[in-house]
Amino acid sequence: MTRERLYLYDTTLRDGQQTQGVQFSTPEKLRIAEALDTLGVDHIEGGWPGANPTDSAFFEEVAPGRAVMTAFGMTKRAGRSAANDDVLAAVLNARTPSVCLVGKTHDFHVERALGITLEENVENIRASVAHLVAEGREALFDAEHFFDGWKANPGYAAECLKAAYEAGARWIVLCDTNGGTLPPEIARIVSEVIAAGIPGDHLGIHTHNDTETAVAGSLAAVEAGARQIQGTLNGLGERCGNASLTTLIPTLLLKEPYASRYEIGVSRAALEGLTRVSRMLDDILNRVPMKQLPYVGASAFAHKAGLHASAILKDPSTYEHIDPGVVGNRRFIPMSNQAGQSNLRRRLEEAGLVVEKGDPALARILETVKAREEQGYAYDTAQASFELLAREELGQMPEFFEIKRYRVSVERRKNKYNEMVSLSEAVVVLKIDGEKRMSVSDSMDAAGSDRGPVNALSKALAKDLGPYQHMIDDMRLVDFKVRITQGGTEAVTRVIIDSADGQGRRWSTVGVSANIVDASFEALLEAVRWKLIRDTEAARAEAAE
């Protein structure tokens, strides 16, 4: 049975940018476009040229890829020709092979929002699409508020679609702009539109997640005959977001009846990059990735319940609907007071610590984890700190150095130019092989601006680690997350530090205290200790050869 082609249209760079708090820079847009092209979407909607400078710059700089680069705009305004509409001209000036124009199809909006006659609006659609075609572009028409429009006045909504179709639009996109239409209604209306004479292989679907059914609504439209799906990475988008391509892509490739019925531009190989692409977007947005995200979230294959976790160890298919590796994600059995010893031993093995079944240390480790999680520590994420905790209990924790005391101060005052400036200074006293060492540092960066107390402390700590100095030279802090959480009865600060080194290792450590400086320093120390363990082990291994 030959499979029908489905087309994916990504609007992360346009509708996705409507998300509250999201504003991409041009370089960020270029990075995302490249990732989308590698993933294998068919269209990339880059933005609205002329509407804002970032978007115009993007279209100037973006390199052509496999995906069809598309500029977004709106149909010409009444009272002028398409050729003389400056807004439309700016869109065409981006010189993209494809152009998508949004227009009204809901009579209420034509009269209420545009304040023009129904006939003028139909003519605006027809003339704008015809103009795109005459200019040699592929034309798409985004039918705004289509489903509400069809319910209010199907005759007029159909007239608008026909105007676009007969003028040569390759795709007529049915948009549920307000996100209020549920899947069964979407399916019904798409069938009615096809019956009204617009072929399904010219129909696209654009849904929003205001009722949490954007993905189901897109699938319902496909089953009714639509052949293009518009969506965004991670479901980014105005209000509650757009349909998530991050969810739709694996569903279309892996789930029946879609997998055997349809073909999309994303290969199985590219699918393995999906989790990475999703995390990259959060990285650009500087957001903590949503753990609960389907397929790609850190919790998507996390098995907390003791019963589930032990069944998973017997056979993953018992509690997983797909193999996490297929989407580049991984299984995770978190440490928690619901997890059993079998999971614990598995976690320890991952850290290279082999412990015999029934070893009393296992119970002690679980107890300590539980007690510290009640204080606010989080070992689900801070795996390196978990390893250090386990080593303590197993008596396998080397003492490289001991912190005797430290002091850090932040002073803010006027400088000689009468500007308020800050300076942080730290003193760290530590003992290595019985020898005391004191290091001092301020917090100035190369540019001469203050980076704060934690920076001063980490510089002082790193200044003189004697025999271990060379091991931490290639170590750097890649992320620093702070949140206020409950430590028993009172609020405490939890700091999680992600570190990396020259050998490509990446590890997370945690510190908790009512004092944010102490919490940060604790996480910092754990990061250094973990690094020293790895490097001394490596050195020992070499020596043994």
Next chain:
Amino acid sequence: MTRERLYLYDTTLRDGQQTQGVQFSTPEKLRIAEALDTLGVDHIEGGWPGANPTDSAFFEEVAPGRAVMTAFGMTKRAGRSAANDDVLAAVLNARTPSVCLVGKTHDFHVERALGITLEENVENIRASVAHLVAEGREALFDAEHFFDGWKANPGYAAECLKAAYEAGARWIVLCDTNGGTLPPEIARIVSEVIAAGIPGDHLGIHTHNDTETAVAGSLAAVEAGARQIQGTLNGLGERCGNASLTTLIPTLLLKEPYASRYEIGVSRAALEGLTRVSRMLDDILNRVPMKQLPYVGASAFAHKAGLHASAILKDPSTYEHIDPGVVGNRRFIPMSNQAGQSNLRRRLEEAGLVVEKGDPALARILETVKAREEQGYAYDTAQASFELLAREELGQMPEFFEIKRYRVSVERRKNKYNEMVSLSEAVVVLKIDGEKRMSVSDSMDAAGSDRGPVNALSKALAKDLGPYQHMIDDMRLVDFKVRITQGGTEAVTRVIIDSADGQGRRWSTVGVSANIVDASFEALLEAVRWKLIRDTEAARAEAAE
């Protein structure tokens, strides 16, 4: 037309607790149960008595409400009678009027995970349900992995359901445990189950969000005839979460065809408390509420696009699928470089600042907001800081006091009992009406433990505000959020502080700096200034009367 009754079964306290990183305390469970009861769900699944102490304590302490309190457990094990199964006994000992037992219906799991014969499993289901009925309890049977089981061996899956039904189970709940089943398949199988002899008004649906279709899957099951929906608040739950009742409740009450077909226990009045209930749960979990959450999220009715925002001002129905007030949420037009002056004037009016149309200050304010957001400030959330910024530009910012300088230090060392302890000390020098005042404070709380540098600074600042002292006496910090973000080219710390006062006001302010102490102090100062403005205005108003 009389509407059919649909029943809502909440499992936030049981399946919701399977969420990675979630662990409720007994008092927290009691608070959530009370909120669920007020909301109007039919069943509250409180946990698994005997499986962990928190759950057992919950059932001892919870007060009876309108909702049927339900204990969760599993069917008896093979080789012993239901009466002699200690696990089942512990569940019954919670003395709840209703009990829900999970059992296998998928032959693969019976043989693979339980390692018993198919017949033994059917007998375990029958005997367990019969035992509950004999004990005078309402019996529910959670058919684990039901949809996968039906696809693999419909005959056996049906036999399991019939055993529970004939033994007197009030509800047979079809669970899509691995979350891999899509809505059309759920609808088909539910119809087949009804055709096989289990009446729809005895069928429940329990979905997970692994394909982002848990809500649509629940609705599909209802349309196929099921009459109970199981879900959680905010879609909490293992892996990607359970079906979200926070989304399903408004959809069932407000959306067609559901609104006119079905009746649920939640009243329109209770629906107005939905947003509050959702935020309360995040508050308990100490999580930043998800802005994109349907109906209740802070972004659910946020209109960023300039075109949308201005249309909304003409007529809200142009870009909203429901009235936000109906679910206790509110419309929001964020400040951002995509927002126009009309929205800005609206925002200023909300803050009591009336500005004439076309006032050049409007453009200056937009410019400043844009520039500061590029530095890392976030005015979407920090409304009080936005107001202060606007007042600066409008020349309406009173100078209550001026900070001349401050200094804070954190010292960690061994005390005389040889324990590591910390102490933070702050000095703040400020000028009020030309008079310099210096205040000093440490960071010790009543319990004598160190609360850190920010606490020391805020205590020193609040120590002597001269004529304004009485105004800040009733002010307190209710939340403190820290995140690392991009300020132009380098990483900076953004601190958002939520404050409240004795008159029930609640406001948010923001501070940004590479130095976390400076960022915190900036947000703190903004909070104090906003409070002084409100109180001096109030005092002036009184004097005028």
